[in-house]
Amino acid sequence: MKKRKKRNQPPLTSIIILTHNSLAYTKECISSIFQYTNEPFELILIDNGSTDGTLSYLTKLPNAKVIANQINRGFAGGCNQGLKLAAGTNIVLLNNDTVVTEGWLSHLLWWLRHNDQIGIVGPRSNFVLAQQAISQVPYKTIDEMKAFAKEWAKKHNKQGYETDQLSGFCMVFKKSLIEKIGGLDERFSPGYYEDTDFCIRAQISGKKLWVASDVFIHHYGSSSFKKNKEQHEKIVNESYSKFVNKWNVKNLHQLAQVVKREKPFNSIRHYVPY
Structure with missing residues (x-):
């Protein structure tokens, strides 16, 4: 017999993470997800040709969907x-060089549930676009970061603001959004500006971009590119030109x-197949 869904059970969230080596970052990220995520979620892990044991680690994780690409499909292609x-009602795109914190997903999803005009939500962070950045963070260790994030969330409970773009390092949206506007534009592969493009199309479709001030997520930042x-x-320059x-x-x-020029949303021009 088919199991009935429990009443009032929160909807499933699909957390999509791309990996390309940097195993230590990935382990820390996923460990923080298991520690601090109370809502029902599934992990969808796309490995872009890692050679450092990342794929072996991913395939041993419980209840995870894993795709192993032989070549690097880039950020947009992997996402x-x-x-x-994704089977979830809600979707998270999350970089593997992040550390999530207590209550992160609950607070991000709260904004989607309580304002239908919001299409995409992003957190505050230490390494991110200026629109979301906390320029001077006081912590020096991850334990100090977690304490800071908890205090920050309390101080800024239910506070947030609209913005003109969000960073793709952590974006939360409903599956219904991609059914409307499509996925990420792979012309920007291997990376950069596909998130800005996604944000523009969301706004053209009539949705707002929102920064949740009551969520802080640590971001090591561009770990795969720093080398x-x-x-x-x-x-970066090639993607900007595109x-x-x-x-x-x-x-x-x-x-x-x-956004103003391109409205209303035209699926022929603005939808990106995925």
Whole structure:
């Protein structure tokens, strides 16, 4: 017999994480998820050709869906693979070089539940876009970070604000959003600006971008790119060029103008298959 769903049980959230080596970061990230996530969730893990034992670790995790790519599909390509597998009502895109904190998912989902106009929610962090950044964090260790995050969440309970873009290091949205606007644009592979592009399309569809001030997540930051600074800069510049060409803008200060110009949402122009 089929098990009945318990009454008032929170909906499932699909947490999608991409990996490409950096096993220590991945272990710390996933450990923090298991420690601090109270809502029903599934892990969807996409490995982009790791050679450091990451895949072996991922395949041993309980109740995880794992995709092993032989080659690096990039951030957008890997996330789109995860979106196809996602069974959750809610979806989280989360970088593997993050450490989540107490109450993180509850607080992020609260905003989606309590304001239908919000399409994507992101947390505050130490290493992130200026719109979400806490410039001076007082902690020096992860234990100190957890204490800081707990106090920060209490102090800023149910506080948040609208923004014009969110970082893809941690984005939370309903599955219904990707059914409307599609996934991440793979023209930006291997990375950068696919998150800004996703945010623009969400806004064109009539949704707001929201920063949850009552959530702090630690982000080590671009760990997979730091090893080769020259290559990193080349990737950023190429993706930026693709972005300004796609949206016909001179710079990122024109994002609001793009959204206004492109409305209403046109699926032929704005939907990205995934």
